[in-house]
Amino acid sequence: MMKKYKIAVIVGSLRKESFNLKTAKALMAIAPESLSLELLDIADLPMFNEDLEATPPKEWVAFRKQIIAADGLLFLTPEYNRSVPGVLKNAIDVGSRPYGQNSWDGKPAAIVSVSIGNISGFGANHHLRQSLVFVNVNTMAQPEAYIGGAAALFDDNGKLTDDSTKDFLKNFMGAFEKWVDTHAKQ
Template sequence: MMNAYKIAVIVGSLRKESYNLKTAKALIGMAPETLSFELLPIGDLPLYNEEYDGASPEQYNRFREQLRSFDGLLFLTPEYNRSVPGVLKNAIDVGSRPYGQNCWDGKPGGVVSVSISSLGGFGANHHLRQSLVFVNVPTMPQPEAYIGNAQNLFDESGNLTNESTREFLQTFMTAFENWVKVHVKKPITA
């Protein structure tokens, strides 16, 4: 049995039938043996408040501890008003604080934006990348992943039905696997 790099999947939409969550599950289903994916929930994190830095809420402590255990990060985000949802930005803030204790630091990442618009969440994708630069997440530059018209890509059970999108996501996943291998400092063995 092969060890695998442990990858946190962080979905910026809290909606139960989220297209981002459906896409995340499709990507997890395409995972190569070298990557092990786990959804990392962010919906229960209280809004970041610097006053909590001395005595953090339990949700902060649990999230930070979980985050530290991952080798890499895969973000899926919808676009709200040309940016990321507040819940996703809040998770980035919680994981990067208190100052000097950045849990994101050095973990390689990938970004996929999923939207019902034809632009595929372009604005959110790039805003997220700006925050990831600051928290020192080396983010895979190519292929860029903007998944548009998401309402037409899944069946009633949440399965991805669009073959060209599936092929693109497989290409993305292969590139992401290589990105993680280059940036994670621990070896995996067979």
Template sequence: MAKNIAVLVGSLRKDSYNRKIANEMIRLAEGKLNMEIIEIGNLPLYSEDLDENPPLQWTAFRQKIQSADGILVVSPEYNRTIPGALKNAIDVGSRPYGSSVWPGKPGAVVTSSVSSLGGLAANHHIRQAFVFVDVPLMQQPEAYIGNSSKIFGEDGKTVVPDTEKFLQTFVDAFQKWVEKF
């Protein structure tokens, strides 16, 4: 039976290249993994003051992550680090203290950038945050997708065959990683 994967997209932009990459990976995983994008842009900023009576958006997000068999993050790099909405989502899921929804869920990280570096710094910062909340991350293959503005056509489909091939390799490796758990 296919595992359920929560996909977090770090970019909130409507025409985000990262959302397009996530959608391409969802397509490539069809029949292998049930992948669903879990929206993070509607999450109120985390504040411990709200833990006793959490916003409904927090509760719904935590339930979706709790019920997932694994986590896939597809994110850009903002100012050489994690986008604020993604960091907030990680924080919301990790609280209140002792009630984190993250521990033990196998995960993977894909970053992309319009530059040639492919979000390298963000990838490592995301990994650092997930190590702390006890998400075992797939080590190989690593995914830093550079020049992301040049890999999609008007229809949002991958137009660079090598990119599609790489994403398929990544999805297949991630499926094996998730099945180990």
């Protein structure tokens, strides 16, 4: 029997009707039983400024503790100007400090990029991978998850209605379950 793993879900979009948030909720609903997914709120993280490390903001301290407590990470990101949203990059910076106390270190992760366009957040997905390499996050390479045309995938209540996308995401989460089981610190 597979161990139960705590997965921190980090959504890079702050918009109330975010397709990334809707996708995160869909993933939470179809996740294998061995994965317990929890959304982490990054909206109120003060911008990283090393001068604040002497007395770090309480939001930074709480966020870092949540990352440390997680067995794995699931990132969902839109694409802003061919990269990740500033709020997501800030969360990575906050979690990687203070120097020598990287909260992300060694965690297994996966990335899903969601967009209304056809490029499906490809640029953001790959920029996020670059940042995660530096903070020593073991990011799943396959299957890659680029969800395009997101405006047509959900009903008015935010529920994922596209069967082929549901099937893809279910397979993605199965692969992620195996990735976490293989790479989580025991």
